[in-house]
Amino acid sequence: MKGVLLVNLGSPKSTDPKDVKNYLGEFLMDERVIDVPYWLRSFIVKGIILNTRPKQSAAAYKKIWWKDGSPLIVLSERLQKKVQQKTELPVALAMRYGNPNLKSGLQELHDKGVTEVMLVPLYPQFAMATTETIVVLAEELRKEFFPKMKITDVPAFYNKPEYISALSNSIKDYLADKDYDHVLFSYHGVPERHIRKSDITKSHCKPHIPGEAPCCSSPSKAHEFCYKHQCLQTTKNVIEALGWDKNKVSTSFQSRLGVDPWLQPYTDRTIVNKAEKDGIKKLAIVTPAFVSDCLETLEEIAMEGKHEFLEAGGEEFHTVPCINDNNEWVDVLAGWINEF
The missing domain is CATH 3.40.50.1400 (Rossmann fold)
Structure with a gap:
């Protein structure tokens, strides 16, 4: 059985500096985001950034936070729901950092009987710190927790x-x-x-x-x-x-x-x-x-x-707003999925 996992960047759970700190820690300790040796990355992130930036970032998040939560999460959920209405394949949503995480997204599909996953990093252009880190983590999780599952990732679609x-x-x-x-x-x-x-x-x-x-x-x-x-x-x-x-x-x-x-x-x-x-x-x-x-x-x-x-x-x-859950974009995603 086939299924789809849409993956976006992620967001802090709330605008509380503690939640922002946890999110930044997970994000910035990714070796494909700050690609320096672990000891140096740890010093930069844990020794400097996480002691200074969370309050500043939390204040910035407060400026844009919606009543329903993080704009990125809310918009991603809207996109997932609209796409689901246009395909019979189960469509799950995950974030690279924060929740819902990649493991929970794969688990959701696994629990529905999915054995072949179409992995869709929601990035038009390829980058180490975006598409690549999603693909690599998904494969690591597959090997450890879902060894019988097959994952096919959608490449950068900037030129489609x-x-x-x-x-x-x-x-x-x-x-x-x-x-x-x-x-x-x-x-x-x-x-x-x-x-x-x-x-x-x-x-x-x-x-x-x-x-x-x-x-x-x-x-x-x-x-x-x-x-x-x-x-x-x-x-x-x-x-x-x-x-x-x-x-x-x-x-x-x-x-x-x-x-x-x-x-x-x-x-x-x-x-x-x-x-x-x-x-x-x-x-x-x-x-x-x-x-x-x-x-x-x-x-x-x-x-x-x-x-x-x-x-x-x-x-x-x-x-200009991003394409978010724009209906034409929903149709494009649904079209790719229905060809899977």
């Missing part, structure tokens, strides 16, 4: 025409009655070393050399697992789908952590520069690395980003 259609239409619909001069596509950032580590050719990813085509736009097998390429391609695909002027669209990366170089340009600096240097008065922001609205979209972009833009001289700031 049906996904691009759903994403593009959701953006178009939201901006239909909005006035804007420029659109910024902001993706979650990752350290540059993650891109090099994910290069399966071990030779394609390299610094840009003047006069040569950037490696992200040069054909390569490496693109199958290159987060940066997939982000840039997502932007390009949406521009083409909507017939936009590419000169009125930019791409940036948000949420960097630590002192190591992360993917650039950085979103916070780009937002300010658009107002101060480029004279953009009306800015719209899209966040296509996220399927569900969460802290990074609702607080970091819609609140902090807006404040930074207006302070820098901007006048209007529009944050």
Whole structure:
């Protein structure tokens, strides 16, 4: 019997600093999130971050928390319920960090008699710290607790025409009655070393050399697992789908952590520069690395980003919602599932 497990990032149980601390501890101690030796990761996370950041993060979560709970969890549950209505296969929901966890999701399907699982990481683009960590943990759990179960994971879908259609239409619909001069596509950032580590050719990813085509736009097998390429391609695909002027669209990366170089340009600096240097008065922001609205979209972009833009001289700031439980997106997911 076949079944489906949708997997999203996760969320603290509440906005209590203790719950936020537990969530951050699980998240940041993942070796694919902070990919340094265990002793150093433990020192950074347990010795520094968990002693300073939980209260700050808890305050941020309080700004965006809904009556029903974490926006990311609530939206993921809505998506799961809508998808379930369009397929006869059992559809379970899990989070990589926090609850409901991956083990409970697999257990739910196992208890229903499922022996073949379609694992759907809810990330359009592949990254070590997102898709890969879900796939690896799911396989570890399968071997230990569900040895007779077969798991087939859905690869990054950034380039799937049906996904691009759903994403593009959701953006178009939201901006239909909005006035804007420029659109910024902001993706979650990752350290540059993650891109090099994910290069399966071990030779394609390299610094840009003047006069040569950037490696992200040069054909390569490496693109199958290159987060940066997939982000840039997502932007390009949406521009083409909507017939936009590419000169009125930019791409940036948000949420960097630590002192190591992360993917650039950085979103916070780009937002300010658009107002101060480029004279953009009306800015719209899209966040296509996220399927569900969460802290990074609702607080970091819609609140902090807006404040930074207006302070820098901007006048209007529009944050386009993620595709969440958009009906076209539900149909896309259901279509993939029904072909499984």
